[in-house]
Amino acid sequence: MLDDYYVSYLWLRNNTPADARILAWWDYGYQITGIGNRTSLADGNTWNHEHIATIGKLLTSPVAKAHLLIRHLADYVLIWTGSRAEDLMKSPHMARIGNSVYRDICPGDDPLCSNFGFEDYDLSRPTPMMRMSLLYNLHVSGEHPSPAIDNMFRLAYRSRHGLVKIYxxxxxxxxxxxxxxxxKNRKCDAPGSWLCTGQYPPAKEIQEMLARRIDYGQLEDFNRGKRDDAYYRAYMRRIRNEGRG
Structure with a gap:
């Protein structure tokens, strides 16, 4: 039985500072917190879709652009890199979620982010958008020194069977x-409340990103009424066209 995942979370607990913040797709948040005893930027209880979309944007943006943002939010990035390239296979979904709030991820008439992925589902043939993304570069880098990546994200840990990497x-x-x-910078639900959520830092790069964010609307909600929303219309048109295929 492979224990790469469990051992990787133990590595976080034993080899990172107690206040380390871990960026990973939300699927792994509970394990990062429960086993690794470290702060995860998102987990399965993250109800704020705009925040999940922000995680998607961070992971699917070009490397340098992603680093300008991540350096204000996290200390480590954890990805799954198993034989089925778990995070890479999920990444078009990450881009699509991110693009529902940050429309600059997959610009133009591409609400399903069909240009973010692999040609004919062949992992050796990434599309140009995929090739530039942080997630793809972290997946393929780290085995050998790569100054272009190491100056921004340095491999700190690779699990025994290569299923997990931590940068x-x-x-x-x-x-x-x-x-x-x-x-004092946390926003409490009410004075004296136990529910006091964190806020994004006031860094210029972060605030510029948030200024481009739009409120999430459930695109598949057919009861939302008619709207003059080009993104919504393009999304539904693509869904219908793919359904015919």
Whole structure:
């Protein structure tokens, strides 16, 4: 029985600072928190779709662009890299979720992010958008020194059977990390409430990203009425066309 995943979360607990923040797709958030005893940026209880979309944007953006944002939010990036390239196979879904809130991920008439993936589902033939993405580059890098990546994300851990990789984020913003950790910057549900959620740091790069964010609307909600929404119309048109295929 392979124990790569369990051992990888133990590695986080034993080899990273107690205040380390881990960026990963939300699927692994509970394990990062429960086994690794580290802060995950999202988990299965993250009800805020806009935040999940932000995680998708971070992972599917080009490397340098992603790093400009991630350095304000996380200390490590954890990805699954098994024989079925788990995170890579999920990444078109990540891009699609991200694009529902940040329309610049898959611009133009491509709401399903069909240009983010692999030609004929062949993992050796990434599309140009996929090839530039952070997730793809972290997946294929790390076995040998790669200055283009190592200056921004440095491989810190690779599990025994290569199912998990953990990268250290380089040049983390100490100012943003301290701001987020300060209790006075948390937004409480009510005065004295136990529910006090964190906020994004005021860093220029983060605020510029958030300024382009739109409120999420469930695209498959056929009861939402008629709207002059080009994105919605393009999405439904693509869905219908794929259904005919």
């Amino acid at each position: 250290k984020v380089m040049n983390v913003s100490a100012e943003s990390k301290a701001w987020v950790a300060d209790p």
